[in-house]
Amino acid sequence: MSLVLTASEVMQVLDMDLALASAAEAFRAYGEGRVNMPPKSYLTLARGDFRAMYGEIDLPQGHICGLKWVNVHPGNPARGLLTVMAKILLNHPDTGLEFADLDGTRITDFRTGAAGGLAAEYLARPGAALLGMIGCGAQARTQVAAILKVRPIQGIAVFDRHRDPMGGRWPPPRPRCRGWISWSPLPPAAPRWSNEGGFRPAPISTPSAPTLPANRNWTRPS
Numbered sequence: 001m002s003l004v005l006t007a008s009e010v011m012q013v014l015d016m017d018l019a020l021a022s023a024a025e026a027f028r029a030y031g032e033g034r035v036n037m038p039p040k041s042y043l044t045l046a047r048g049d050f051r052a053m054y055g056e057i058d059l060p061q062g063h064i065c066g067l068k069w070v071n072v073h074p075g076n077p078a079r080g081l082l083t084v085m086a087k088i089l090l091n092h093p094d095t096g097l098e099f100a101d102l103d104g105t106r107i108t109d110f111r112t113g114a115a116g117g118l119a120a121e122y123l124a125r126p127g128a129a130l131l132g133m134i135g136c137g138a139q140a141r142t143q144v145a146a147i148l149k150v151r152p153i154q155g156i157a158v159f160d161r162h163r164d165p166m167g168g169r170w171p172p173p174r175p176r177c178r179g180w181i182s183w184s185p186l187p188p189a190a191p192r193w194s195n196e197g198g199f200r201p202a203p204i205s206t207p208s209a210p211t212l213p214a215n216r217n218w219t220r221p222s
Contacts, residue, residue: 007103014110016117016145023114026057034058036065048073056093066090068104083137084108113142121150129154 029035037055049072056065070086077083086104091097120128131153133140147153 002098003100005100005102007106010103010106014106016110016113016142016149019110019114019142020117020146020149023111023118025059027118029057029059047075063093064090065093066100068108070104070108084139109139109142112139113144113146116143117146117150120147124151131156132159133157134159 026035030037035055035057041052043050043052051070051072052067053070054065054067057063067089068086069089070084072084073081074083082105084105086108088100088102088104088107089098090100090102092099120131129152131144131147131151133144133156136158144156
């Protein structure tokens with residue numbers, strides 16, 4: 001019988017340490033050729049889209065395949081709904097037998113955050129301790145949580161179109177982070193890192209899906 005987990009049940013076992021370890025293991029498997037992952041498919045709609053992501057992975061713990069069906073509807077917050085919601089199905093690759101049906105919304109948030117955390121861990125310059133966030137929706141919270149796990153972040157600059165991102169639930173809990181820089185508008189104003197007391201963040205995280213490209217003058221190498 002297939003295991004069915006609701007969002008609250010998923011959160012009884014999921015935390016950022018598990019997300020970081022799982023994402024690292026998945027990236028390693030991909031690099032070693034143990035992942036079969038075709039390009040995602042899109043269903044474009046008038047007010048958003050759906051995305052089908054499917055693949056197969058061979059891990060020491062088991063050989064599995066699965067599908068994630070996820071939406072992106074930017075107008076949902078005005079309706080009291082999440083922009084991104086997801087469902088995950090896992091199957092046995094040899095028989096097709098379904099063995100798990102999971103609410104995938106929080107898994108998506110944590111996986112995205114974990115990917116950003118790993119990028120900061122391995123690609124940010126040594127000693128980087130200031131973080132810039134461009135876009136402050138739900139997934140920005142998990143980006144911050146993951147990066148705090150891997151870097152000694154001392155300050156965060158937040159740039160978002162809305163002065164009250166996430167309906168007042170921003171910023172997220174911030175252990176070990178002593179300094180926060182206040183909200184700045186985006187777009188059309190560009191981040192002015194130097195106007196914040198010489199604040200020049202690295203790394204910079206962009207957990208958003210903008211319809212306009214970022215301005216190349218917003219950032220520069222340190």
